[in-house]
Amino acid sequence: MTIPDAKWESRMMELIAEVSVMKVSQIKPEHRLREDLGMDSVCSLELISMLAEEFGLDISVEEAAGVNTVSGAIAMARKHIEAA
Amino acid sequence: MSVLVLGAGGFLGLNTVDALLEHGVQPTCGRRKRSNVLGLRQRKVPLVVADLEQQQTLLEAMRGFSTVVHLAGHYPRLSTQPELSLQVAQRQTRHVLDAAAEAGVERLIYVSSTATVAARADRPSDERDLYARTPGFGAYHDLKWAMEQQVAAEKRLRPVILCPGACVGPFDWKAGTSAVLWALKGGQCPPHPDGVVSWVDARDVGLAIARLVKSSLAPARLLLAAQSLGFHQFIEATAARYGVAEVAPALSAEAAIALADCEERRVEVEGGRPRISRELADLIVHGPRVDGSHARALLGFEYRSLPEALGAFDAWAQRLGVGLSTRTEVDAR
Ligand SMILES: NC(=O)c1ccc[n+]([C@@H]2O[C@H](COP(=O)([O-])OP(=O)(O)OC[C@H]3O[C@@H](n4cnc5c(N)ncnc54)[C@H](OP(=O)(O)O)[C@@H]3O)[C@@H](O)[C@H]2O)c1
Numbered sequence: 153m154t155i156p157d158a159k160w161e162s163r164m165m166e167l168i169a170e171v172s173v174m175k176v177s178q179i180k181p182e183h184r185l186r187e188d189l190g191m192d193s194v195c196s197l198e199l200i201s202m203l204a205e206e207f208g209l210d211i212s213v214e215e216a217a218g219v220n221t222v223s224g225a226i227a228m229a230r231k232h233i234e235a236a
Numbered sequence: 237m238s239v240l241v242l243g244a245g246g247f248l249g250l251n252t253v254d255a256l257l258e259h260g261v262q263p264t265c266g267r268r269k270r271s272n273v274l275g276l277r278q279r280k281v282p283l284v285v286a287d288l289e290q291q292q293t294l295l296e297a298m299r300g301f302s303t304v305v306h307l308a309g310h311y312p313r314l315s316t317q318p319e320l321s322l323q324v325a326q327r328q329t330r331h332v333l334d335a336a337a338e339a340g341v342e343r344l345i346y347v348s349s350t351a352t353v354a355a356r357a358d359r360p361s362d363e364r365d366l367y368a369r370t371p372g373f374g375a376y377h378d379l380k381w382a383m384e385q386q387v388a389a390e391k392r393l394r395p396v397i398l399c400p401g402a403c404v405g406p407f408d409w410k411a412g413t414s415a416v417l418w419a420l421k422g423g424q425c426p427p428h429p430d431g432v433v434s435w436v437d438a439r440d441v442g443l444a445i446a447r448l449v450k451s452s453l454a455p456a457r458l459l460l461a462a463q464s465l466g467f468h469q470f471i472e473a474t475a476a477r478y479g480v481a482e483v484a485p486a487l488s489a490e491a492a493i494a495l496a497d498c499e500e501r502r503v504e505v506e507g508g509r510p511r512i513s514r515e516l517a518d519l520i521v522h523g524p525r526v527d528g529s530h531a532r533a534l535l536g537f538e539y540r541s542l543p544e545a546l547g548a549f550d551a552w553a554q555r556l557g558v559g560l561s562t563r564t565e566v567d568a569r
Pocket of ligand 1: 242243
């Protein structure tokens with residue numbers, strides 16, 4: 153699938169801002185979803201689910217549950233986008 | 237056979253979807269815009285937006301379905317705003333009932349709770365035992381009772397009301413009942429009162445729903461509970477399974493309720509989870525002994541044992557590989 157990095161990465165930041173307590177401009181790749189962005193596991197699973205829906209990615213719950221940081225979420229999405 | 241499941245992505249929802257698929261029924265699954273649907277996508281079931289706050293989405297989602305399974309009844313995790321929670325619960329129930337009637341749904345299977353089951357001194361409670369008026373113990377009991385009254389009074393549909401006890405098993409993403417199991421698994425014994433817990437394997441709730449869907453049976457009300465036992469005894473048995481070093485003694489009913497209220501006020505400000513929720517304290521303190529044998533006989537299944545239920549919970553927890561950290565939702569003001 154060819155989705156330019158910049159497009160989905162910026163959309164991903166918007167989704168993170170939607171479910172977390174931060175503004176897009178404040179979110180950094182090294183941020184931890186729970187400790188830094190105030191998400192709980194329900195919220196972070198919702199985030200990965202929204203991402204998967206938007207980009208048509210086939211992500212398992214187990215894999216989604218293992219994502220702890222913004223960069224981890226980006227890496228997981230990249231892996232699936234490239235494989236699709 | 238056309239079945240729509242509301243709340244399909246939740247704890248009981250996924251167990252129900254699995255049971256329906258095992259019975260050869262492919263359900264259509266209701267979701268909200270932000271719902272976690274990863275589990276549903278893995279099961280390759282059709283999804284449709286059905287938000288209980290948006291009646292039009294319910295109506296559109298329900299058209300063409302003969303059976304609706306309603307597992308999305310309001311379930312506030314905090315009891316700090318009882319009046320608001322009750323309003324939300326009654327409004328959403330009205331939306332579901334009106335939409336189902338207008339869409340021509342024939343059968344509504346509504347999942348209530350044993351919180352509506354009145355305790356008896358002379359025998360375990362069964363399908364006849366329903367509080368005659370609002371229980372008045374706390375928000376959870378009162379809103380489950382009010383919702384069940386609304387559904388039972390519904391004349392346009394053929395409602396079947398299922399009342400499961402505390403469900404044990406996989407897929408409790410929001411760590412409702414499973415909060416106690418996660419704590420014990422993590423080596424902590426949560427503060428708790430003694431009283432009665434009537435538990436059931438979440439997969440048996442799904443199984444009972446699938447059997448109902450496949451049959452033309454229309455019982456008005458069925459209780460689902462594998463066993464009733466002392467809650468402290470349940471904690472001791474589970475603590476031993478997870479190797480918890482020290483089991484806290486049971487609190488008195490008053491102390492447990494006071495602690496739960498205090499914890500819930502704390503998390504409203506600080507976030508996180510209460511060490512004991514008011515819902516759990518009330519369910520245990522006022523928990524009736526429940527006879528779930530009528531459902532078993534009518535639907536032809538045997539309840540799974542506690543080790544089987546805990547085994548399924550453990551296998552799921554291991555697949556997830558992490559503990560669930562959950563914040564507690566507060567009703568929108
Ligand atoms: N768990 C138990 O031990 C137990 C025992 C007895 C009775 N019950 C009752 O059974 C029902 C289901 O419980 P559960 O443990 O499965 O809860 P759950 O895991 O929280 O699942 C609830 C489901 O309902 C959906 N939902 C919530 N609000 C909605 C709304 N406004 N519109 C559309 N969908 C909505 C949720 O979707 P989102 O993902 O979008 O939030 C989720 O899919 C509840 O009414 C509960 O009181 C539970």
